[in-house]
Amino acid sequence: MTLLSLRHARVRYGPLEALHGVTLAAPGPGLTVLLGRNGSGRTTALHALAGIVPLSGGAVVWDGVDVTGVPAYERARRGLCLVPERRAVFGSLTVRENLALASPDPAAALDAYPRLRPLLERRADTLSGGEQRMLAVSRALAARARVVLVDEPVQGMSPPVAARTYALLAALDACVVVAEQQLPSALRDRPAVVYELRRGAVVFAGEAGELGLPGRSAGRA
Known part of the structure; x- marks a missing residue:
């Protein structure tokens, strides 16, 4: 089992502290969802797990190792595979070339998103926003990573494609962490660990089905 965690993590951007001692744990195989509005710290938490931003305090622990x-x-x-919210594909490369960076065989990615098949020879920067997200997520699926971190995976996708994307991520044999502003309806009935962040602190930790229940404690974490 893979376990990736933040322990009392603090991150600063100059004089501003974006994470205030955040502790969370993402098991795997399994799905973890980080919720929060813009400025809540959810993207910073994802980047801290990936090593994109340094900690000013606390630790990142992976399988018991700091x-x-x-x-x-x-x-x-x-x-570890990170799919950021922006610049998640190589725009100057074709769809085929982008997929080849993750796996020499694009079959799994094309099975996940058949819409990409007629676009294989197109440059990635000519795709629509939703098509670019499909390409970015399909690369993560093809990489067979142990840890997959995805920031807002379904931006620009139609509702049916978004639901399929969540199903594909939830089915991965990996530790999967997604960052979203709100809990997607497609995940409400799936087993998932949920953390809600506000202003750089965890205000809820529990299961997806507990969100929105009367009397749930915002300070449970």
Whole structure:
């Protein structure tokens, strides 16, 4: 079992602290959802797990080992895949070339998103926003990573494609962490660990089905 966690993590951007001692744990195989509005710290938490931003305090622990000082490229070599909200594909490369960076065989990615098949020879920067998200997520699916971190995976996708995307991510044999502003309806009935962040702090930790229940404690975490 893979377990990726933040322990009392603090992140600063100059004089501003974006994470105030955040503690969370993402098991795997399994799905973890980080919720929060813009400025809540959810993207920063995702980047801290990936090693994109340094911690000013606390630790990142992966399978019981402190990897706080391990750079992002080394975490990637160990099996971590990050799909950022922006610039998630290589615009100057074709769809086929983007997929080849993750796997020499694009079959799994094309089975996941058949809409990409007629676009294989198109440059990625000519795709629509939804098509670029499909390409970015399909690369993560093809990479067979141990940890998959995805920031707002379904931006620009139609509701049916978005629902399929969540189903594909939930079915991965990996530790999957997605960051969203609100809990998608497609995930409400799926087993998932949920953390809600506000102003850089965890205000809820529990299961997806508990969100919105009367009397749930915002300070449960």
